[in-house]
Amino acid sequence: MKDVVRLDVDKIPKKYYNILPDLPEELPKPLNPGTRKPIKPEDLEQIFPKSLIKQEFSGKRYIRIPDEVRAAYMRLGRPTPLYRARHLEKAIHSKAEIYFKREDVSFTGSHKVNTAVAQAYYNAEEGIDALTTETGAGQWGSALSLACAMFNLQCLVFMVASSFKGNPFRKTIMQLYGAKCVSSPSSITSFGKKLRGKKKFENGSLGIAISEAIEVAASSENTNYALGSVLNHVLMHQTVIGQEILQQFSMIDKTPDIMVGCVGGGSNFGGFAFPMIGEKLRRKGFRDTRFVAAEPKEVPSLTKGQYRYDFGDTAGMTPLLKMYTLGKDYMPDPIRAGGLRYHGMAPTVSLLKHSGVIEARAYRQDEVFDAAALFAKTEGIIPAPESSHAIACAIDLARTTEGVICFNLSGHGLLDLQGYQKILGL
Numbered sequence: 001m002k003d004v005v006r007l008d009v010d011k012i013p014k015k016y017y018n019i020l021p022d023l024p025e026e027l028p029k030p031l032n033p034g035t036r037k038p039i040k041p042e043d044l045e046q047i048f049p050k051s052l053i054k055q056e057f058s059g060k061r062y063i064r065i066p067d068e069v070r071a072a073y074m075r076l077g078r079p080t081p082l083y084r085a086r087h088l089e090k091a092i093h094s095k096a097e098i099y100f101k102r103e104d105v106s107f108t109g110s111h112k113v114n115t116a117v118a119q120a121y122y123n124a125e126e127g128i129d130a131l132t133t134e135t136g137a138g139q140w141g142s143a144l145s146l147a148c149a150m151f152n153l154q155c156l157v158f159m160v161a162s163s164f165k166g167n168p169f170r171k172t173i174m175q176l177y178g179a180k181c182v183s184s185p186s187s188i189t190s191f192g193k194k195l196r197g198k199k200k201f202e203n204g205s206l207g208i209a210i211s212e213a214i215e216v217a218a219s220s221e222n223t224n225y226a227l228g229s230v231l232n233h234v235l236m237h238q239t240v241i242g243q244e245i246l247q248q249f250s251m252i253d254k255t256p257d258i259m260v261g262c263v264g265g266g267s268n269f270g271g272f273a274f275p276m277i278g279e280k281l282r283r284k285g286f287r288d289t290r291f292v293a294a295e296p297k298e299v300p301s302l303t304k305g306q307y308r309y310d311f312g313d314t315a316g317m318t319p320l321l322k323m324y325t326l327g328k329d330y331m332p333d334p335i336r337a338g339g340l341r342y343h344g345m346a347p348t349v350s351l352l353k354h355s356g357v358i359e360a361r362a363y364r365q366d367e368v369f370d371a372a373a374l375f376a377k378t379e380g381i382i383p384a385p386e387s388s389h390a391i392a393c394a395i396d397l398a399r400t401t402e403g404v405i406c407f408n409l410s411g412h413g414l415l416d417l418q419g420y421q422k423i424l425g426l
């Protein structure tokens, strides 16, 4: 019985997979908001290191993972196992076999470390002293704080106000790794000061936190900005997940019929599914596989948003990206899945949805927490509220569809227990 599929450490991928050359059409270029002309890579040098800008625009299918980053992946628990959810299958009378990839086993509890260590490494290599960033529920902030500690960088994290209140221990984790974490909107940036005290902005949003982090990076010497999702290089770093899954399914001689991942900005879904989508687009395999992105009904960017150019942040400081968006000023409900409270979606994921390569489904917070509780009881793992969107979707599909379903368990929910208490009335 191959219910737990493990890989040896030498199977940690040696390259990142870049989906750009395999996309069904060219990715619309990011635009300079002033001129509406494509931005020049140099325009980004104020906040990103040259190596990551090069990756962002690269047309190469594979990019070598530096040895130092592979070594960090090994220390942080890669390769991660693939599990079969046999008890969940039984409980829901599943028609399908259900597998899940365990990104919850990383030190900080989610997939976010995969790009955090890469971004910290490239910035340190180019002599940067500090990184600023945003975080929703705190998974990305914790991951970047750890990565900065590993590569001797300082770290400043703007944490969305609703999560800052609801997930207080995430701040402690960031502090333990030596980072500074402030609630956003904050009183340390001009944009934050403009919004503070206004009812509409009191819960904050990822768009606002991004604006604050960019403002600090753009105005400080030797300080760069790191983004936890959306951009091509971030999704590319996460493809270590999907490349491992390819090896794991070939070890058990199976092919997934449906791949399910939750989506906030798209990095978890992209990293999990792009290597397989690439094989499908190159017609080498996975021909009939369906790829399903699961999002909150409360923040329905892929299912209800428009496919158009928009800013990645609320203040309008980023280049314009062609993506599914609810509008940069959209103030999402303070749902517990803080990592999914983002108005836009990665341009690559958006293009694949627009061209019909992937599908999207949306789930309400109460449905998501019910699915999470069932998963905890049957499989013994308490999932992150974000990941639980994928669980709700996998359960939904498994009740009616035969074959093999695989979802990404992008994180654990051991620091989300207040959310569990509140939503499930425990």
Ligand SMILES: Cc1ncc(COP(=O)(O)O)c(C=O)c1O
Residues within 6 Å of the ligand: 110, 111, 136, 137, 139, 140, 228, 229, 230, 262, 263, 264, 265, 266, 267, 268, 269, 338, 339, 340, 384, 386, 387, 410, 411, 412
């Ligand atoms: C556990 C977990 N899963 C998924 C996500 C979704 O983010 P993304 O779509 O950007 O990967 C997040 C974001 O913070 C997260 O913390």
